[in-house]
Amino acid sequence: xxxxxxxxxxxxxxxxxxxxxxxxxxxxxxxxxxxxxxxxxxxxxxxxxxxxxxxxxxxxxxxxxxxxxxxxxxxxxxxxxxxxxxxxxxxxxxxxxxxxxxxxxxxxxxxxxxxxxxxxxxxxxxxxxxxxxxxxxxxxx
Numbered sequence: 001x002x003x004x005x006x007x008x009x010x011x012x013x014x015x016x017x018x019x020x021x022x023x024x025x026x027x028x029x030x031x032x033x034x035x036x037x038x039x040x041x042x043x044x045x046x047x048x049x050x051x052x053x054x055x056x057x058x059x060x061x062x063x064x065x066x067x068x069x070x071x072x073x074x075x076x077x078x079x080x081x082x083x084x085x086x087x088x089x090x091x092x093x094x095x096x097x098x099x100x101x102x103x104x105x106x107x108x109x110x111x112x113x114x115x116x117x118x119x120x121x122x123x124x125x126x127x128x129x130x131x132x133x134x135x136x137x138x139x140x141x
Contacts, residue, residue, distance in 0.1 A: 020071035
């Protein structure tokens with residue numbers, strides 16, 4: 001039996017490059033309520049026509065859902081996009097391309113005492129280990 005609350009969990013996607021757009025279309029096609037944001041707002045127009053809610057800022061996008069997926073250009077983009085965004089109580093999945101060293105540094109960042117009480121989960125193929133408050137048994141978790 002499928003749990004519809006899990007099967008159609010709403011999520012937020014930050015970053016609409018080729019991979020982000022493909023993920024957005026897949027989640028919309030599967031019936032997930034989706035909020036999107038991109039530095040170039042025009043990249044969100046087609047997804048809005050397909051049913052995505054478009055946020056004007058990363059903070060507005062993050063406030064829309066508890067599950068946030070990052071699909072940004074590089075690791076440096078994460079810091080600039082999330083600067084000032086309240087991630088309290090959020091599940092953050094990072095699919096941004098980066099090096100192993102950047103992944104380890106970002107995992108350490110997530111565990112710093114000054115980090116907000118959010119739950120960071122490595123992507124399924126990620127080698128970075130970050131804290132998780134509960135196991136992720138479904139995708140999206």
